Amino acid sequence: MSDTITLKNANGSGAAVIDKTLSEPHGAKPRRVISGRNIMLYGTLFVAATYYLLPLYVMVVTSLKGMPEIRLGNIFAPPLEITFEPWVKAWATACTGLNCDGLSRGFWNSVRITVPSTIFSIAVASVNGYALANWRFKGADFFFAILIIGAFIPYQVMIYPIVIVLRDIGIYGTLTGLILVHCIFGMPILTLLFRNYFASLPVELFKAARIDGAGFWQIFLRIMLPMSLPIFVVAMILQITGIWNDFLFGVVFTRPEYYPMTVQLNNIVNSVQGVKEYNVNMAATILTGLVPLVVYFVSGRLFVRGIAAGAVKG
Numbered sequence: 001m002s003d004t005i006t007l008k009n010a011n012g013s014g015a016a017v018i019d020k021t022l023s024e025p026h027g028a029k030p031r032r033v034i035s036g037r038n039i040m041l042y043g044t045l046f047v048a049a050t051y052y053l054l055p056l057y058v059m060v061v062t063s064l065k066g067m068p069e070i071r072l073g074n075i076f077a078p079p080l081e082i083t084f085e086p087w088v089k090a091w092a093t094a095c096t097g098l099n100c101d102g103l104s105r106g107f108w109n110s111v112r113i114t115v116p117s118t119i120f121s122i123a124v125a126s127v128n129g130y131a132l133a134n135w136r137f138k139g140a141d142f143f144f145a146i147l148i149i150g151a152f153i154p155y156q157v158m159i160y161p162i163v164i165v166l167r168d169i170g171i172y173g174t175l176t177g178l179i180l181v182h183c184i185f186g187m188p189i190l191t192l193l194f195r196n197y198f199a200s201l202p203v204e205l206f207k208a209a210r211i212d213g214a215g216f217w218q219i220f221l222r223i224m225l226p227m228s229l230p231i232f233v234v235a236m237i238l239q240i241t242g243i244w245n246d247f248l249f250g251v252v253f254t255r256p257e258y259y260p261m262t263v264q265l266n267n268i269v270n271s272v273q274g275v276k277e278y279n280v281n282m283a284a285t286i287l288t289g290l291v292p293l294v295v296y297f298v299s300g301r302l303f304v305r306g307i308a309a310g311a312v313k314g
Contacts, residue, residue: 063087063283070278086279090287094280096267099256103287106264110244110291112175113260117182118239122232125187129194130220134206144195151188159252166253178253182243190235197231198224233302241292261288 058075063086065079094102131137132144162181166172171180201224209219250260259267265288269281296303 059282059286063279063286065279067275067277067279086277086283087287089277090268090280090284094268094284096264103261103264103268103284105257106259106261107287109175109258110261113178113182113250114240114243117179117186117243118236120179121183121186121190121239122235124183125190125235126194126225126228126232127220128187128191129196130198130224131216132191132195133198134203134219134224135216144191147188147191149188151192155185155248159248163252172253173255173258175254175258178249178258181249181253182239182246185249186239186242189238193231193235193238194228197228201227230302233299237295237299237303240295244292245289 061078062070062075064082064084066081066083066085069080090102091104092102093100099105128147132140162184163172166177166180171177205223206219209223214222244260245262246260247262247266250263254260265284268284
């Protein structure tokens with residue numbers, strides 16, 4: 001088929017030839033801003049965002065109101081007069097039983113639990129994952145299978161045996177015992193993450209290092225670790241979030257003076273006598289969830305990179 005068009009004057013003379021591709025519309029088809037697809041897409045995103053942000057909005061505005069304004073009953077209205085007294089009380093003077101020191105004591109307990117638990121569990125799990133991925137020792141598959149099974153055992157099944165063990169070795173009811181428990185329960189999933197990530201790295205790097213005479217720790221410290229920042233960030237976020245938000249282990253394995261922040265929050269919300277101070281409860285809830293929220297915002301991009309890298313090859 002010809003790609004040209006011949007044009008003639010009315011009297012049949014003076015013919016002109018025009019390229020057909022220039023006479024027809026070409027290029028990408030313009031998209032309509034308002035279409036069924038866009039309405040469905042943005043409508044779904046709007047509903048999902050509203051679902052998650054609306055409770056946070058209610059908590060924030062309620063925490064900034066005084067009790068007389070809260071008693072009016074309009075929970076969605078912004079505060080007429082902003083006050084930070086509920087935040088101060090939630091942090092420093094809210095009562096939990098006989099203690100009236102707010103969330104501050106629970107916050108520092110959570111810090112003392114989360115920091116060593118995260119560092120120790122990640123350090124051990126990274127070595128486990130490196131050994132399982134690059135050093136095929138005898139029984140590696142068996143140990144890996146045991147770790148995978150351990151990731152799916154319900155916590156409640158193991159609480160009583162662990163209580164007996166910690167009591168017998170003399171660390172039950174202490175922060176050391178709780179740190180050990182968090183390290184043990186975080187080990188299977190962290191080992192799986194590191195094993196998959198190290199298996200996704202080019203094996204030629206490992207073989208070249210072996211030919212150059214590098215050993216187990218030299219390859220791990222000088223080659224694998226510098227390339228593993230994303231997966232370390234993923235492991236850090238998972239551990240910090242899980243340990244900081246833990247309630248069950250904090251109640252079972254510690255005494256009241258070592259209760260983490262989540263247990264303190266529960267005691268503030270549920271053990272108040274007299275008037276129930278919703279503004280203080282909302283402020284205490286936001287303060288308790290603030291640390292994982294900050295960690296997500298600061299390292300969110302590395303978290304996505306690490307998850308994607310670990311999921312490519314297993």
